[in-house]
Amino acid sequence: MGRIAKQNILHHELDKSVCLFDDPRFRFVPRRTVAFIDRSAPHLRSLARDHGGFEAPMRSARPVDPLPAFTVQYPSFRARAPLRTATGWKVRMQMSVEIGIPAAPVQVRLGHSPDSDDAFMFYGLASNEVDGEGLQFEHVLRDIQTLNEWAQEGRLEFTAISVHAYAYVSDKYAILSHGASMGDGYGPMVVVKDPMLPSGLPNVRIAIPGLMTSAYLALSLYLNQPYEYVVMPFDKIMEAVADGTVQAGLIIHEGQLTHESLGLYNILDLGKWWKEQTGLPLPLGVNAIRKDLPTDVQLRASRALKASIMYSLAHRESALKHAMQYAGDMDSQTADQFVGMYVNDWTVNMGDAGRKSIQMFLDMAAKRGLIPGIGPVEFVE
Numbered sequence: 103m104g105r106i107a108k109q110n111i112l113h114h115e116l117d118k119s120v121c122l123f124d125d126p127r128f129r130f131v132p133r134r135t136v137a138f139i140d141r142s143a144p145h146l147r148s149l150a151r152d153h154g155g156f157e158a159p160m161r162s163a164r165p166v167d168p169l170p171a172f173t174v175q176y177p178s179f180r181a182r183a184p185l186r187t188a189t190g191w192k193v194r195m196q197m198s199v200e201i202g203i204p205a206a207p208v209q210v211r212l213g214h215s216p217d218s219d220d221a222f223m224f225y226g227l228a229s230n231e232v233d234g235e236g237l238q239f240e241h242v243l244r245d246i247q248t249l250n251e252w253a254q255e256g257r258l259e260f261t262a263i264s265v266h267a268y269a270y271v272s273d274k275y276a277i278l279s280h281g282a283s284m285g286d287g288y289g290p291m292v293v294v295k296d297p298m299l300p301s302g303l304p305n306v307r308i309a310i311p312g313l314m315t316s317a318y319l320a321l322s323l324y325l326n327q328p329y330e331y332v333v334m335p336f337d338k339i340m341e342a343v344a345d346g347t348v349q350a351g352l353i354i355h356e357g358q359l360t361h362e363s364l365g366l367y368n369i370l371d372l373g374k375w376w377k378e379q380t381g382l383p384l385p386l387g388v389n390a391i392r393k394d395l396p397t398d399v400q401l402r403a404s405r406a407l408k409a410s411i412m413y414s415l416a417h418r419e420s421a422l423k424h425a426m427q428y429a430g431d432m433d434s435q436t437a438d439q440f441v442g443m444y445v446n447d448w449t450v451n452m453g454d455a456g457r458k459s460i461q462m463f464l465d466m467a468a469k470r471g472l473i474p475g476i477g478p479v480e481f482v483e
Contacts, residue, residue, distance in 0.1 A: 207238035208399055213252065213261035214389075216243040217355060218437050219444040220262060222425040223281060226410030229424065231417075233409060235402035246387070250314040259392050260403055264312075265385040266319040269464055269473035274392060276400070276480040277460065280408040281389035282452045283444040284459070289373020289384045290317035291358055293366040294350045295343055300370045304329045306349035311336035316386045317354050319463075320372040322472055337430070340364050354386075356432050356440050382459035383448055391482060400482050411450050457481055 212227075214220040226232040227239055242258060250267035252258060256274040268277060292303065303325060310318045310331045318331075334342060339351040344364045353361060361368065376384040389407060391400050414421035422438055429437040448456055461479050468475035 226413030284383035285373030
């Protein structure tokens with residue numbers, strides 16, 4: 103702004119500011135001013151007209167700065183007669199105006215897991231096919247356990263986390279209404295090699311995918327009593343059940359679709375159980391944003407995420423091709439089915455039902471002493 107302030111704009115005291123624009127690509131400096139209008143930037147003049155102002159009359163002047171400047175006046179204010187100077191025409195305006203110049207993008211680190219459903223969801227942003235709302239996203243790919251741990255430190259501005267983990271980071275993060283993974287009548291499963299009833303699970307050793315996963319919290323709510331477990335990487339659990347290392351395994355991700363290929367039996371679907379109990383989808387994963395960020399940055403990030411999800415759903419073939427890089431051994435048909443389970447209308451916007459389910463899930467767990475109580479969950483639309 104230094105050269106513009108010196109060469110283009112004479113600043114005066116301002117007693118009142120008039121806000122003309124909402125466009126996040128510009129930062130605004132309210133001034134009562136004498137200014138050049140740079141006619142080399144017609145898109146700015148168009149933007150001004152679109153917001154109800156008009157361009158003050160003056161001749162074209164040679165631009166003196168590579169950053170375009172513009173001045174907009176509401177019709178209720180009077181522009182004084184232009185003055186000719188050695189460098190061009192100036193116009194003297196007695197008015198409150200906004201002077202906009204392109205703002206540097208705000209850097210936002212975005213953490214998500216290298217899984218096919220997350221890759222699909224963020225395709226629009228990763229491919230730069232959607233407007234970033236003036237934000238420059240740096241994609242940080244880590245497994246969900248790492249992202250949950252980092253969230254406790256507040257390391258990333260914007261991150262995917264388990265709903266379970268939110269109980270431990272609610273002082274730092276708010277949940278975005280877009281980007282949730284919810285199991286609507288389906289979800290994490292307990293699988294076994296030898297058929298048994300779910301009532302027998304407290305008597306066997308169960309492999310779980312992580313202590314901060316929503317799947318583990320949902321299983322604990324279901325059993326409502328102590329049980330023996332061992333933590334394993336999620337992609338090793340089915341093998342451990344199949345070879346007898348553990349008697350039962352809590353599976354997430356594509357294992358919900360492929361467990362039968364290893365001769366395993368599904369004896370408990372926690373998404374189905376939650377739906378029967380509450381009539382709501384089981385909340386599993388969400389995207390969260392740091393609460394210390396400016397409100398407008400939080401809202402812009404939320405809009406950009408929603409736009410990315412909608413773009414991916416509208417361009418399913420190209421988004422799925424991108425997601426297949428992270429699908430491991432899954433064939434495209436299975437990957438498409440899995441993505442459809444967890445990137446859908448609930449992901450575009452969880453709505454009141456989704457917010458209610460998250461609150462109920464966390465409140466129930468807190469009441470049973472499984473997590474600390476956090477009170478009302480904070481959401482960003």
